Amino acid sequence: MEKKANINDSQHPPQANAIEPDLLGSAPNFRDLGGITTKSGLQLRHGVIYRSEVLDRLFSEDLKKFHAIGIGAVCDLRHGKERETRRIMWPRDTPPLSLGQPPSEGLEAVQSNTLLKRLNADDFEAEEAMQVLRKAYRRMPTTLAPNLADVLAHLAEGDGSPMLIHCTSGKDRSGFVCAMVLLSLDVPWQTIVNDHMESKRRYPLTKIERALAAALTSRLPPGRMAQLVDLATVHPSYLEASIEEIEHQHGGANNYLKDMAGLTDTRRAALQRRLLISA
Secondary structure (H helix, E strand, O other): OOOOOOOOOOOOOOOOHHOOOOOOOOOOOOEEEOOEEEEOOEEHHHHEEEEEEOOOOOOOOHHHHHHOOOOEEEEEOOOOOHHHHHOOOOOOOOEEOOOOOOOOOHHHHOHHHHHHHOOOOOOHHHHHHHHHHHHHHHHHHHHHHHHHHHHHHHHOOOOOOOEEEEEOOOOOOOHHHHHHHHHHOOOOOHHHHHHHHHHHHOOOHHHHHHHEEEEOOOOOOOHHHHHHHHHHHHHHHHHHHHHHHHHHHOOOHHHHHHHHHOOHHHHHHHHHHHHOOOO
């Protein structure tokens, strides 16, 4: 099996950087955050932080590749019912360290009865659905704070093995937590948004369409499904809504990371020292 990443060795980046962006064909939203550049020009090490959709339907070849990465810790951002429905395919007899408890809620508000009824209305506006999703993102800073704290603590003080951050689709909850990790490393905001938007290219739109179709009770007007599928992917305004909430509640991301996610100055320095290397 491929050697686990040693994030204390700044002279020899781990060999996991050989994992190409679309290597897992059966999990296209699985990717390595390595190579992302900070404001100071340092880069996030390859083979340390991966983000993904739930890996419960991997092809055999992809399972072997996943095995070779040697994930040592996982942050599963799904709540209890989601975890029971779809279990991740760990390729080893002993699963990796599980970080934290399941969040108290998912994104069920997206499928609220009121919104579902409105989807069929002739006067339905896309902004209605976007407002519901922004509202869900505004809840994430509070709902996912314990999980984020566990992630940051492990990255700063853990054994250095590769970590996986995932939810169901790997785009919303994973997107928020990964954005906060990147902020803690002083990555420019536009770079963070670009990574967030990468999920729009990667995550199959057919999966979103099937999920929407299952939630609907009647036939939509022509063209409405395509519109809804686009809304259900990621948009900059969704992630920005969570930042606006952080600004409103905490006065900025640095205060939020310190007060809600335990990112003290000492821990932040350790995090950056362990995760960042010269370009």
